[in-house]
Amino acid sequence: MKISVDLGERSYEVVVGEGVRTQLASLIALRAPRAERVAIVTSSSLRAQPWFDFEVGLATSILELPDGEQAKRPEHYVALVEALAERSLSRHDVVVGVGGGAITDVAGFAAATYLRGVPVIHVATTVAGQVDAAIGGKTGVNLRTGKNLLGAFHQPLGVLCDLATLHTLPERERRAGMGEVVKCALLEAQSSAWLARSSFESQMELAIALKARLVASDEREGSSRALLNYGHTLAHALEREAMVRSDVSLRHGEAVAIGLAFAARLARAVGRLDDRGVAEHDAALNIFQLPTRVPSVFDSSALLEAMSHDKKAHHDLTFVLAGAEGFSVVSGLAPDVVRTALDQFRGES
Numbered sequence: 329m330k331i332s333v334d335l336g337e338r339s340y341e342v343v344v345g346e347g348v349r350t351q352l353a354s355l356i357a358l359r360a361p362r363a364e365r366v367a368i369v370t371s372s373s374l375r376a377q378p379w380f381d382f383e384v385g386l387a388t389s390i391l392e393l394p395d396g397e398q399a400k401r402p403e404h405y406v407a408l409v410e411a412l413a414e415r416s417l418s419r420h421d422v423v424v425g426v427g428g429g430a431i432t433d434v435a436g437f438a439a440a441t442y443l444r445g446v447p448v449i450h451v452a453t454t455v456a457g458q459v460d461a462a463i464g465g466k467t468g469v470n471l472r473t474g475k476n477l478l479g480a481f482h483q484p485l486g487v488l489c490d491l492a493t494l495h496t497l498p499e500r501e502r503r504a505g506m507g508e509v510v511k512c513a514l515l516e517a518q519s520s521a522w523l524a525r526s527s528f529e530s531q532m533e534l535a536i537a538l539k540a541r542l543v544a545s546d547e548r549e550g551s552s553r554a555l556l557n558y559g560h561t562l563a564h565a566l567e568r569e570a571m572v573r574s575d576v577s578l579r580h581g582e583a584v585a586i587g588l589a590f591a592a593r594l595a596r597a598v599g600r601l602d603d604r605g606v607a608e609h610d611a612a613l614n615i616f617q618l619p620t621r622v623p624s625v626f627d628s629s630a631l632l633e634a635m636s637h638d639k640k641a642h643h644d645l646t647f648v649l650a651g652a653e654g655f656s657v658v659s660g661l662a663p664d665v666v667r668t669a670l671d672q673f674r675g676e677s
């Protein structure tokens with residue numbers, strides 16, 4: 329299936345399905361007809377996967393970054409753009425990010441900045457990468473002070489979401505990625521019953537179509553794109569706290585799942601959602617065995633403090649909340665309301 333991201337002259341397609349990575353050569357020929365060189369940015373472990381079989385018919389370099397979040401250290405970004413320069417990549421040539429969100433974030437940022445911008449295509453190989461990171465043009469590198477503090481908007485020429493690459497994904501990564509898919513299903517008012525009976529492919533397509541639509545309507549996250557932060561206020565706080573502890577590991581999608589369960593309860597606490605809505609959130613998350621409780625090691629006061637400093641919140645304590653009229657960004661919630669909802673959430677058996 330092809331899903332369009334409609335952004336005028338910067339529009340592109342996200343191709344979803346088993347085996348779509350084989351379309352890379354034709355995508356480059358179509359979108360970058362003057363390209364003579366291609367730089368594939370990936371990691372050594374991804375390069376060793378059985379599906380890593382790219383043949384684009386142009387002078388191709390394969391450039392490796394470390395796996396996971398390590399890839400987003402600024403020194404790897406600098407080494408990457410140096411490598412592009414050493415290979416004389418020109419503005420007609422193409423950078424291809426092959427990997428999860430960490431790889432595509434750095435490949436995208438390198439493409440955004442090298443020669444003041446060269447074309448990029450993403451082949452997303454994680455669930456989170458396919459439904460989220462590879463689409464929408466946000467790129468980023470981490471600084472010591474925080475995640476994604478260095479970045480740019482740079483839309484790709486196209487995105488290939490090859491479901492076959494997900495077969496080698498560790499089970500925990502795959503399951504965590506479903507946290508973002510459940511988020512999208514909830515935002516699209518799909519029931520837990522739909523999630524239980526629908527195919528993985530249609531769940532992915534629903535999530536990708538939502539992301540494509542929200543990016544098209546609000547590229548720079550001034551309004552509707554912010555709805556994609558559903559569940560993320562608590563999730564970011566949990567991730568921030570988890571970073572300074574050695575006794576807990578939390579994948580982003582797991583943190584989002586807990587954040588969604590909490591957002592439903594907070595919406596109920598402020599009269600926007602009923603018990604049925606809360607139960608629907610839990611049922612949807614349970615289908616994928618996602619966590620729905622804050623691990624006991626976390627301190628509620630620290631979480632509350634972290635939530636009020638969420639970098640995506642322009643005001644104190646901002647949440648995306650469900651409501652009778654749909655979802656909206658709700659700012660300025662009273663700290664005691666959030667604290668009570670959090671304590672009750674944590675007290676649930």
Ligand SMILES: NC(=O)c1ccc[n+]([C@@H]2O[C@H](COP(=O)([O-])OP(=O)(O)OC[C@H]3O[C@@H](n4cnc5c(N)ncnc54)[C@H](O)[C@@H]3O)[C@@H](O)[C@H]2O)c1
Binds near residue numbers: 374429455464
């Ligand atoms: N730009 C955006 O809009 C955006 C949105 C969401 C997340 N992100 C970023 O994405 C990053 C997280 O991305 P992620 O969740 O995709 O994880 P990831 O990129 O860190 O990958 C997780 C692990 O899975 C491995 N892996 C990837 N694909 C595989 C495959 N097919 N088979 C086997 N192993 C595979 C990776 O090597 C890595 O070890 C974060 O840095 C986050 O900030 C960006």
